[in-house]
Amino acid sequence: MARSPYGNYGYAILTAGALRTPDRVALTYCGERSFTYDQLNRVVNRRAHALLDAGIGAGTRVAALLNETLGVAEVYLAQAKIGAITAALNPYWPVETLQAVVAASGCTAFVYDATVEQVVERIRPELPGITTWLRASDLDHDDDSEPTPGAHFDDPVALYYTSGTTGLPKAVVHTHASSLATAQIWLDVPRSADSVFGTGAIIWGIGFPAIVGPALYAGMRLVLEQDWGPENFLTVVPREKVTHVSQIPSFYAALLGSAEHEGVDLSSLEVIMLGGEPLTASMLARIKERLPAAGVYSYYGQTEAPYTCMGRVDDGSTPLGASGRARTGNAVLITGPGGERLVGETGEINLAGPHRMAGYDGEPGKGLRGEWYVGGDLGTLSPDGVLQAIGRREDAIAKGGSFTQPATIEEAATALDAVAEAGAVGVPEGAAEQKILLAVVARAGHSLDAGKVALALADTLPGHQRPDHIVVADELPHFQDASGGPGKLLRREIRATYGHLVG
Numbered sequence: 001m002a003r004s005p006y007g008n009y010g011y012a013i014l015t016a017g018a019l020r021t022p023d024r025v026a027l028t029y030c031g032e033r034s035f036t037y038d039q040l041n042r043v044v045n046r047r048a049h050a051l052l053d054a055g056i057g058a059g060t061r062v063a064a065l066l067n068e069t070l071g072v073a074e075v076y077l078a079q080a081k082i083g084a085i086t087a088a089l090n091p092y093w094p095v096e097t098l099q100a101v102v103a104a105s106g107c108t109a110f111v112y113d114a115t116v117e118q119v120v121e122r123i124r125p126e127l128p129g130i131t132t133w134l135r136a137s138d139l140d141h142d143d144d145s146e147p148t149p150g151a152h153f154d155d156p157v158a159l160y161y162t163s164g165t166t167g168l169p170k171a172v173v174h175t176h177a178s179s180l181a182t183a184q185i186w187l188d189v190p191r192s193a194d195s196v197f198g199t200g201a202i203i204w205g206i207g208f209p210a211i212v213g214p215a216l217y218a219g220m221r222l223v224l225e226q227d228w229g230p231e232n233f234l235t236v237v238p239r240e241k242v243t244h245v246s247q248i249p250s251f252y253a254a255l256l257g258s259a260e261h262e263g264v265d266l267s268s269l270e271v272i273m274l275g276g277e278p279l280t281a282s283m284l285a286r287i288k289e290r291l292p293a294a295g296v297y298s299y300y301g302q303t304e305a306p307y308t309c310m311g312r313v314d315d316g317s318t319p320l321g322a323s324g325r326a327r328t329g330n331a332v333l334i335t336g337p338g339g340e341r342l343v344g345e346t347g348e349i350n351l352a353g354p355h356r357m358a359g360y361d362g363e364p365g366k367g368l369r370g371e372w373y374v375g376g377d378l379g380t381l382s383p384d385g386v387l388q389a390i391g392r393r394e395d396a397i398a399k400g401g402s403f404t405q406p407a408t409i410e411e412a413a414t415a416l417d418a419v420a421e422a423g424a425v426g427v428p429e430g431a432a433e434q435k436i437l438l439a440v441v442a443r444a445g446h447s448l449d450a451g452k453v454a455l456a457l458a459d460t461l462p463g464h465q466r467p468d469h470i471v472v473a474d475e476l477p478h479f480q481d482a483s484g485g486p487g488k489l490l491r492r493e494i495r496a497t498y499g500h501l502v503g
Contacts, residue, residue, distance in 0.1 A: 008149035009157050009176040009209075010048075010080035013183060013216050014041050015146060020219070027222045029070045031239060037216075040074075042144035047078035049141035054134060056109050058083030058150035061159075063107040063130070064204075065089040065098070067115040069224040071136045072204050073212055075111055076158070078139070080176070083150020084109075086158040087171070088205045091116060099123045100168055102130070105159065105361070111136055153177045159361055160206040162303050171361035172206075172303050179209040181329065181354035183217040185307050188327050189271055189297065191244065195220045196268075198242035200228020210306045211246060220244070230255040238265045246273040246299075249283050250421055250476070250490070256286050257420030258444045266291055275299040277490070278407035279313065281320055282415045288314055298323050300389050304373050305351040308332060309387045322388040329353055333372065334381040342381070346390060349377045395491065397426035398434050400464030406491060409467065412460050413438060416453065418446035423476050424467065425495045427502045435502050438467035439494050441476055448472045469502045 005011045014037070017026060022038035029035075035043065056062060062084050066072045079086045087105045089098060098119065102110070109132040112120050117135075124133065151157065157176045161169035174182075186197075197215040199207075203224070215222040223240045225232060233255065236242065255261055272287065272294050279298055287296060296314040300323030301307040309332055311317065311324020318324045326332045330353035334342045350372040357373065360366050367373055379389040391405045406424040413422035420443040426434035438457075442448045450470040458466055477493035 003149075003152045005149045005152075007152035007176060007180075008081060008083075009179045009183075009213070010044070010077045011146075011149050012180055013080075013213050014044060014077055015081075017041075017216055017219060024219065025221050026216060027070075027073065027224060028240060029224050030226060031236070033070070041146075044074050044077045044081065045144045045146060046141045047074050047139045048081045048147045049143045049145075050139040051078060051084065051134075052082055052147065053141065054109070054132060056082070056084050056132065058155075060084045060109060061087060061105060061107040062109040062111055063087045063089055063102050063105060065091060065110070065112045065116050065120070066136060066204060067091045067201070067226075068113050068136075069199075069201060069203055069226060071113050072208065073222075073224065075136055075139065076208050076212075080151075080157050080179075081147055081149060083155065085156050088158055088160050088208065090161060090169070090205060093169075095119060095122055097168065099126055101161065101171075102127055104168070105171065108132065109134065111139070113137065151176060154358070156358065158209075160209075160303055170363075173358045173361050173364075174209065175358050178355050178357060179213060180217075182209045182306050183213040184329075185210070185214040185310075185327070186218040186220065186244070188310065189244075189273070190295065191218060191220065191271070193219075195243045195270075196223055196241055197221070197244045198223040198225070198228075198233075198236060198240060199246070200225045200232075202228070206303045206306060210301075215244075230258065231260065234261055234264045234266075237268060241268040243268055243270040244273070245269065245271070246275070248276040249274050249279045250277060252283060252287050253414070253421035253441075254475075256290055257441065261290065267293065269294045271295050271297060273297045273299055273310070275301070275307075275323070278405075278410070279320065280407065280411035280414055282411065284314060284320060300324075300349075300387055301351070302373075302375050302377075304357040304367065304375060305330075305353065305355055308351045308353065308355070311386065318386060319388070322382075322386050324387065325385045326353070326387075330355060332381065332385070332387050334379060334387075335374075339369075343383055344380060346378055346380055348374055349379045349387070349389060350374050397424065397436055398432060399426070399436060404465050409436065409438060409457075409461065409465055412457055412465075413440055413453065415460075416456055418443055418448055419453070420444070421476055423490050423494045425491045425499070427495060427499045429495060429499075435468035436466065437469050437471070437494065437498055437502050439471045439473050439476060439498060441473055469498075471498045471501065473498075 018041035159171040299310040333350040409424040
């Protein structure tokens with residue numbers, strides 16, 4: 001029996017939508033271009049035929065270094081249709097990291113756009129294994145017919161990379177089947193025929209199957225921007241009537257910490273999905289004060305198993321600080337040191353489901369215990385299945401014989417009226433006994449004094465959680481990284497930037 005084309009990620013995500021609602025708008029790009037599902041599908045098909053003509057087909061590993069979000073969507077989907085395996089490169093990596101990752105990837109082809117041509121010129125002589133170099137702008141063809149799907153179900157569709165906080169980023173292998181399971185995210189969240197999902201440059205990497213795929217799969221209109229920072233957000237949301245977004249909590253610290261949002265119509269927002277870092281009570285209160293009609297959801301997942309759990313936190317159905325229950329078809333388990341199941345106790349988070357990775361490239365069994373992915377995060381699970389992620393062992397601050405998660409200190413700091421954002425770390429990194437370094441940013445129209453912040457926190461925090469040194473910063477160091485968002489590398493950079501100040 002022939003394999004169903006609907007087992008192919010590109011076909012199921014896009015072609016099915018073109019067959020179902022060909023005239024419905026699928027994608028809007030930077031407010032300048034718009035595509036119906038049929039039009040977008042034909043563009044992707046032309047790219048697919050151009051790739052085939054270049055000798056790229058089923059099983060070919062293709063390194064993709066793309067900054068332009070429209071190009072990311074078109075090229076990733078085209079390669080999925082023909083069965084090529086996309087190595088989704090991070091355009092923010094240092095050149096040395098990029099070169100090393102490509103050299104280890106097994107890729108024989110490389111697709112890039114105009115924004116990275118200078119980088120490509122630097123690395124090209126050092127990558128003899130790449131025999132085909134293609135500009136994304138040249139991937140056009142007269143034929144817009146549907147190509148024969150080149151891969152299905154358990155065939156690999158892409159290598160998505162971890163954030164690489166230690167060593168080189170690891171290549172996470174996802175299949176057509178696991179990517180399609182991830183694409184069902186928005187089926188578990190309220191939406192309508194008029195839902196509009198807005199996003200920016202984080203769609204390369206795991207952001208693609210976790211953001212672009214789900215929006216198109218659910219028949220939403222996808223608004224792609226190059227810049228999704230607070231300033232452009234305030235322009236795009238009212239212009240496009242964006243209803244759904246997925247971000248990190250500190251985005252709203254920046255958005256609401258400035259007066260620029262005042263008077264801007266953000267009333268179209270219906271669903272705000274937050275993850276990648278803790279959501280504090282004070283931040284949730286600020287979001288709801290500004291956007292009272294929006295439902296605020298928390299989620300938990302990793303590149304290896306995206307969006308495993310989710311739950312709504314602003315209506316009390318999911319406790320604040322928790323990430324909700326496992327999505328339909330997914331599972332979460334907490335285990336102790338001996339692998340025993342724990343309920344209501346801290347242990348390792350185990351994730352399972354059809355969305356889980358196939359393995360790490362070259363190390364297929366690493367991080368896997370049977371059907372479970374175990375990534376080193378700690379958490380608790382309530383008797384009714386609600387997950388609360390506590391953090392990683394290396395993130396915990398050791399002081400006074402106790403371990404404290406940075407979020408506890410950060411929440412106390414952001415509860416102060418004049419503090420817009422805070423980040424806490426232990427110094428030195430990895431020491432058995434540490435000092436606490438706290439960096440804070442003032443809200444718009446306020447000023448901060450480190451001594452006064454310390455006195456205020458002394459009234460609310462026990463001794464082992466009180467900062468030993470406080471820095472008042474103009475801003476905190478955030479980064480665009482699709483493997484967890486800008487907040488994932490925040491604390492590492494705070495330590496690197498200000499750690500020397502702690503005596």
